[in-house]
Amino acid sequence: MASTVVDEHIDHAVEDHAHEHHDNFITKYIFSTDHKTIAKQYLISGIFWALIGGFLSLVFRLQLGFPNAQLEWLRPLMGKWITTTGKLDPEFYLALVTMHGTIMVFFVLTAGLSGTFSNFLIPLQIGARDMASGFMNMLSYWFFFVSSVVMFISLFIETGPASGGWVIYPPLSALPQAMSGSGLGMTMWLIAMALFIVSTLLGGINYITTIINLRTIGMSFLKLPLTIWSFFLTAIIGLLSFPVLFGAALLLIFDRSFGTSFYLSDIYIGGEALPNMGGSPILFQHLFWFLGHPEVYIVLLPALGITSEIIATNSRKPIFGYKAMIISMLGITVLSFVVWAHHMFVSGMNPFLGSIFMLLTLIIAVPSAVKVFNYLTTLWKGNIIFTPAMLFSIGLVSFFISGGLTGLFVGNSAIDIQLHDTYFIVAHFHLVMGSAAFFGMMAGVYHWFPKMFGRMMDSKLGYIHFWISFVGIYMVFFPMHYIGIAGFPRRYYSFTNFDAFSTFVDLNAFVSIAAIITFAAQLIFLFNFFYSIFKGKKAPLNPWHSNTLEWTTPRLPGHGNWPGELPTVHRWPYDYSKPGAKEDFIPQTVPLSETPESNLQHEAKIVAELKSKVKS
Amino acid sequence: MVNQQVHIGEPKATLSMHPKKFALWLFIVSIVMLFAALTSAFIVKQADGNWLSFKLPGIFLLNTIVIAMSSLTMHLAYSAAKKDLLQRVKWMLLITVSLGILFLIGQYISWSELINENVYFVSNYASGSFIYIFTGLHGLHLISGLIFLLITFISSLRLKIHAKNLLQIEMCMTYWHFLGGLWVYLYVFLLFNL
Ligand code: HEM
Ligand SMILES: [Cu+2]
Numbered sequence: 177m178a179s180t181v182v183d184e185h186i187d188h189a190v191e192d193h194a195h196e197h198h199d200n201f202i203t204k205y206i207f208s209t210d211h212k213t214i215a216k217q218y219l220i221s222g223i224f225w226a227l228i229g230g231f232l233s234l235v236f237r238l239q240l241g242f243p244n245a246q247l248e249w250l251r252p253l254m255g256k257w258i259t260t261t262g263k264l265d266p267e268f269y270l271a272l273v274t275m276h277g278t279i280m281v282f283f284v285l286t287a288g289l290s291g292t293f294s295n296f297l298i299p300l301q302i303g304a305r306d307m308a309s310g311f312m313n314m315l316s317y318w319f320f321f322v323s324s325v326v327m328f329i330s331l332f333i334e335t336g337p338a339s340g341g342w343v344i345y346p347p348l349s350a351l352p353q354a355m356s357g358s359g360l361g362m363t364m365w366l367i368a369m370a371l372f373i374v375s376t377l378l379g380g381i382n383y384i385t386t387i388i389n390l391r392t393i394g395m396s397f398l399k400l401p402l403t404i405w406s407f408f409l410t411a412i413i414g415l416l417s418f419p420v421l422f423g424a425a426l427l428l429i430f431d432r433s434f435g436t437s438f439y440l441s442d443i444y445i446g447g448e449a450l451p452n453m454g455g456s457p458i459l460f461q462h463l464f465w466f467l468g469h470p471e472v473y474i475v476l477l478p479a480l481g482i483t484s485e486i487i488a489t490n491s492r493k494p495i496f497g498y499k500a501m502i503i504s505m506l507g508i509t510v511l512s513f514v515v516w517a518h519h520m521f522v523s524g525m526n527p528f529l530g531s532i533f534m535l536l537t538l539i540i541a542v543p544s545a546v547k548v549f550n551y552l553t554t555l556w557k558g559n560i561i562f563t564p565a566m567l568f569s570i571g572l573v574s575f576f577i578s579g580g581l582t583g584l585f586v587g588n589s590a591i592d593i594q595l596h597d598t599y600f601i602v603a604h605f606h607l608v609m610g611s612a613a614f615f616g617m618m619a620g621v622y623h624w625f626p627k628m629f630g631r632m633m634d635s636k637l638g639y640i641h642f643w644i645s646f647v648g649i650y651m652v653f654f655p656m657h658y659i660g661i662a663g664f665p666r667r668y669y670s671f672t673n674f675d676a677f678s679t680f681v682d683l684n685a686f687v688s689i690a691a692i693i694t695f696a697a698q699l700i701f702l703f704n705f706f707y708s709i710f711k712g713k714k715a716p717l718n719p720w721h722s723n724t725l726e727w728t729t730p731r732l733p734g735h736g737n738w739p740g741e742l743p744t745v746h747r748w749p750y751d752y753s754k755p756g757a758k759e760d761f762i763p764q765t766v767p768l769s770e771t772p773e774s775n776l777q778h779e780a781k782i783v784a785e786l787k788s789k790v791k792s
Numbered sequence: 793m794v795n796q797q798v799h800i801g802e803p804k805a806t807l808s809m810h811p812k813k814f815a816l817w818l819f820i821v822s823i824v825m826l827f828a829a830l831t832s833a834f835i836v837k838q839a840d841g842n843w844l845s846f847k848l849p850g851i852f853l854l855n856t857i858v859i860a861m862s863s864l865t866m867h868l869a870y871s872a873a874k875k876d877l878l879q880r881v882k883w884m885l886l887i888t889v890s891l892g893i894l895f896l897i898g899q900y901i902s903w904s905e906l907i908n909e910n911v912y913f914v915s916n917y918a919s920g921s922f923i924y925i926f927t928g929l930h931g932l933h934l935i936s937g938l939i940f941l942l943i944t945f946i947s948s949l950r951l952k953i954h955a956k957n958l959l960q961i962e963m964c965m966t967y968w969h970f971l972g973g974l975w976v977y978l979y980v981f982l983l984f985n986l
Contacts, residue, residue: 308811308812308814308815309811309812309815312815377819377822380818381815381818381819381822382815384814384818385811385814385815385818386811388809388814389809389810389811389814390811415818415821415822415825416821416822416825417825418822419822419823419825419826419829420825420826420828420829422826423826423829423830423833424829424833426925426929427830427833427925430921430925434913434914435914436913436914436915436918436921437915437916437917437918437921438833438837438918438921441842451916452916453842453916454840454841454842454843454916454917454918455918456836456837456840458840459833459836459837459840462833462836463829463833466829
């Protein structure tokens with residue numbers, strides 16, 4: 177039995193190697209089915225989008241921080257969206273906010289993050305030659321690419337891109353009469369997102385299938401690295417929630433272009449009634465947030481998985497509470513589907529229903545807190561090695577704590593009446609989701625860069641990048657809590673029209689300057705990244721002395737990942753600093769029988785049993 | 793064998809199913825979520841008022857019978873393939889395809905029945921619009937099922953489907969049964985909730 181399994185794998189190996197030599201430039205770098213290349217395609221696209229999304233935020237931060245500034249110099253880039261008096265067009269301000277949110281949430285932190293690391297790490301860490309379907313994987317990237325193109329073009333059209341907020345609530349988003357962004361821009365938004373959903377589903381189906389079916393010998397579920405667990409659960413959340421967004425968008429499309437009334441009712445524009453009757457905009461909010469809330473965990477979980485791996489490796493300690501981590505993630509996965517209405521506390525919903533959703537929302541804080549404590553206890557008394565990846569991981573934990581705590585406030589349906597749709601919410605989710613997931617992504621890039629490109633990134637530049645980003649992000653988002661508690665609503669063009677908020681002028685200027693500095697620090701990363709791809713120091717095979725399988729591949733793994741047989745897994749991935757062991761790490765491929773000096777009691781027993789079996 | 797055993801005894805081969813079949817199931821899950829979302833939207837909307845109740849097109853019942861029969865013939869095709877009755881596989885697949893097309897035609901007729909009853913897609917009553925969405929979306933998925941069936945049928949003409957090569961027809965059957973079941977769900981849902 178066992179030998180047939182092994183033979184089969186060897187067969188695969190031979191087969192895959194035969195393929196390797198047929199690649200030409202196009203199949204190797206463009207229409208590639210190799211998961212590693214697709215991961216890099218996602219990463220580069222993600223970085224591209226992050227720059228665009230970041231730039232948009234700088235423009236509206238300029239407006240908020242310096243409402244009197246002359247923006248004439250932006251005209252070459254933004255054309256008529258700079259008014260004749262040299263100001264930002266108020267309606268385009270809304271477009272900027274909308275596109276910033278859409279791009280960051282979906283294109284950077286969903287596609288850029290999951291797309292990069294699920295693709296790159298799943299086969300490498302479970303010991304597979306590639307994804308279950310390389311073709312579907314390629315298709316997934318190209319759907320994303322086309323979606324990106326549509327979204328990108330929508331930035332430049334005459335009537336402007338979608339402007340109703342990233343949550344595209346109707347009726348604002350449904351009626352071109354309501355704002356110019358709800359015309360063609362919104363149509364393109366919907367097309368792009370439909371393609372995006374197809375891409376996400378294709379990718380997710382592949383990730384789940386691969387993790388369940390293509391694990392190498394010995395890689396049981398309880399030997400999987402936590403990265404893989406997080407990608408797995410993320411893909412499941414996506415599979416269950418994105419179709420719902422698709423449904424919501426479909427009904428919106430019919431309302432916009434065919435005249436149905438799913439979401440529209442009793443609307444007067446310029447004193448004239450629209451024909452639509454009987455629709456319910458609240459219905460859209462339910463459907464949207466049924467995806468929207470799980471989506472925040474789609475963004476966050478992969479970052480947490482990456483962090484688990486990096487913190488354990490660089491603390492030189494087993495992750496604290498491996499099973500508790502898995503159970504917490506399972507808990508988050510399930511709970512993330514039953515809290516969506518906490519985004520709708522003030523939508524006029526039944527207060528009793530509100531308190532049910534409040535209860536469920538506060539329960540989700542428990543598994544989140546378990547994860548935080550496990551990170552802290554893993555760090556506790558570790559031999560911490562402060563690589564840039566490690567710093568970014570610790571930064572993530574910090575953001576997750578400070579943003580998570582405010583979650584407890586806004587999760588209270590009574591307190592949320594004051595805080596809803598103010599800058600407090602902006603502060604909350606930028607810390608807990610935006611910054612935390614962004615740091616997870618950066619941590620992942622610094623950590624796995626050697627495996628992706630066979631070279632090392634410069635760690636000095638990495639440290640500078642980290643410290644400016646870390647301090648900068650707190651300088652940007654911490655003050656927003658105060659602005660929000662004072663009651664200033666989000667998505668407003670200008671602070672200065674209200675006397676009550678004139679005391680915040682300086683604070684807003686401060687935030688904007690901090691944002692500019694933080695953005696500038698990302699250029700350091702950009703330089704480091706591209707320079708190191710070509711000129712970085714050559715990477716050793718296992719630069720971080722890590723246990724997981726990807727570090728058993730050659731420096732630049734070919735299509736098929738391992739030149740010979742697939743590795744066999746004998747232990748969990750967190751045997752760091754095991755008492756008695758010769759070195760402070762034992763890779764997953766080392767059999768227990770080779771490490772009698774460090775085996776725990778039950779492990780020694782397994783070895784003894786094995787030996788007696790072999791003898792008989 | 794022996795020297796392998798030292799390594800293998802402890803790590804076990806991981807459980808696994810055929811990846812393609814598994815992916816198909818996941819695809820089905822995503823379709824389930826889409827229709828779950830739409831049918832719950834229907835219920836939420838209904839609780840909101842401004843609701844028009846009307847009689848379901850009578851042809852729905854007929855269509856339901858047609859799609860159930862097609863599931864049956866699909867199953868017969870599969871068991872014929874298992875027994876290597878290749879001629880029968882072809883015939884059964886062909887009948888399944890025809891029943892599928894018949895179903896689609898029936899659904900199209902149901903739309904004209906609806907229009908005769910003054911239930912329109914574009915109207916102020918979401919109940920009407922929803923019916924068109926349900927039948928239309930289900931129809932689109934059914935077309936994808938028909939394409940899959942046709943591909944399987946072509947394979948059977950090339951004698952590529954037999955007892956030792958069942959993967960394709962198995963997957964085709966899973967998908968087709970699912971589409972039939974989905975229609976039955978929608979029909980029963982409408983019967984009880986309209
Ligand atoms: C302790 C756990 C958490 C609780 C209790 C919580 C609660 C809430 C509540 C009640 C809101 C709605 C506030 C409003 O709009 O008035 C909210 C908004 C938000 N939360 Fe959280 N949250 C938690 C953790 C998270 C996490 C981990 C993420 C992301 C990974 C996240 C991302 C968001 C986002 C993106 C929004 C705003 C969406 C928008 O309106 O544009 N939250 N949170
Ligand atoms: Cu939420």
